Amino acid sequence: MIVQDVVWTIALAGMGLIALGFIHVIVQAGRPADETAAARSVHTAHTLQAWLFVVLLVGFIAGSWATLHRFPIPPQHGALDAKQVVDVAGRMWSWQITPATVRTGSAVEFRVTSGDVNHGFALYAPDGRIVTQTQAMPGYTNKLLHTFDRPGTYTVQCLEYCGIGHAPMTTTFQVVAPEGE
Numbered sequence: 001m002i003v004q005d006v007v008w009t010i011a012l013a014g015m016g017l018i019a020l021g022f023i024h025v026i027v028q029a030g031r032p033a034d035e036t037a038a039a040r041s042v043h044t045a046h047t048l049q050a051w052l053f054v055v056l057l058v059g060f061i062a063g064s065w066a067t068l069h070r071f072p073i074p075p076q077h078g079a080l081d082a083k084q085v086v087d088v089a090g091r092m093w094s095w096q097i098t099p100a101t102v103r104t105g106s107a108v109e110f111r112v113t114s115g116d117v118n119h120g121f122a123l124y125a126p127d128g129r130i131v132t133q134t135q136a137m138p139g140y141t142n143k144l145l146h147t148f149d150r151p152g153t154y155t156v157q158c159l160e161y162c163g164i165g166h167a168p169m170t171t172t173f174q175v176v177a178p179e180g181e
Contacts, residue, residue, distance in 0.1 A: 028041075074109075074143050074144070074145040076142065076143055080107075080109045080143060080145055082106070082107040082108060082109035082145060083106045083107065084102050084103065084106060084107070084108040084109065085108075085109045085111065086098065086099065086102060086108055086109070086110050086111070086173075087111050088110055088111065088112045088113070088121060088136065088156075089113055089114065089115055089136075090112075090113070090114040090115070090116075090119035090121065090136040090158065090162075090169075091114070091115040091116055092116050092117070092162065092163055092165060093158075093162065093163065093164075093165025093166065093168065093169040094169060094171065095121075095156050095158075095169065095170075095171040097156065097171060097173050100173045100174065101173065101174045101175075101176060102148065102173070102174075102175055102176075103148075103175070103176055103177070103178045104147075104148045104149060104150065104151055104175055104176070104177055104178065105147070105148075105149070105177075105178055106147065107145055107146070107147045108145070108146055108147065108148065109143060109144070109145055110123075110134075110143070110144040110145075110146065111141050111142075111143055112134055112135075112136045112141065112142045112143075112144060113136055113137065113138070113139075113140065113141045113142070114136040114137055114138045115138065116138060116162075117138065117162050117163070118135060118136065118137050118138070118160055118162065119135070119136040119158045119159075119160055119162050119169070120133060120135060120136070120158050120159025120160035121133060121134050121135065121136045121142075121144075121156065121158070121159075122156065122157045122158070122159045123146070123154055123155075123156055124154060124155040124156075124157060125150070125152070125154060126150070126152035126153055126154065131146065131154070132144060132146050133159060135160070148175045150175070151174075151175050151176050151177045152174075152175055153172050153173075153174060153175075154172065154173055154174075154175055155170060155171070155172050156170060156171050156172070156173070157169065157170045158170075
């Protein structure tokens with residue numbers, strides 16, 4: 001089952017439970033209640049609220065873990081032990097990438113920063129699909145770890161509007177097969 005189907009099923013079940021709750025309130029609204037019944041009703045409502053909070057909290061934690069535990073964010077402090085390191089600096093309105101050629105098959109550490117304003121560093125494969133992205137921020141270096149599996153000309157584009165020259169803020173770099181292949 002795809003994620004959208006699971007989310008849709010959960011949403012429908014939640015809407016159904018809310019509808020049942022409203023129906024229950026509407027049916028109970030016309031009945032007179034004595035003090036013990038009112039106290040029992042308040043206690044039941046508080047118990048249901050507590051359980052609903054616990055269920056939503058557990059669902060949020062489980063959903064967050066299920067969707068983010070494989071999220072590839074490398075540690076930002078210290079070395080990443082990558083065999084290849086690429087320094088990237090975004091400036092109005094260009095990218096400076098050193099070196100401009102990397103090899104397939106081993107991890108590449110991109111050290112991305114900016115010299116002026118925030119830029120969105122986006123890396124596109126030769127077929128036009130986005131491979132990975134991070135923010136380029138002045139005074140901070142974001143580290144991005146990626147292993148290329150196909151050689152070709154990869155494109156870097158800015159994903160965050162940075163001024164009048166934002167649209168043409170692109171460059172390319174080469175990914176080549178290791179020597180001897």
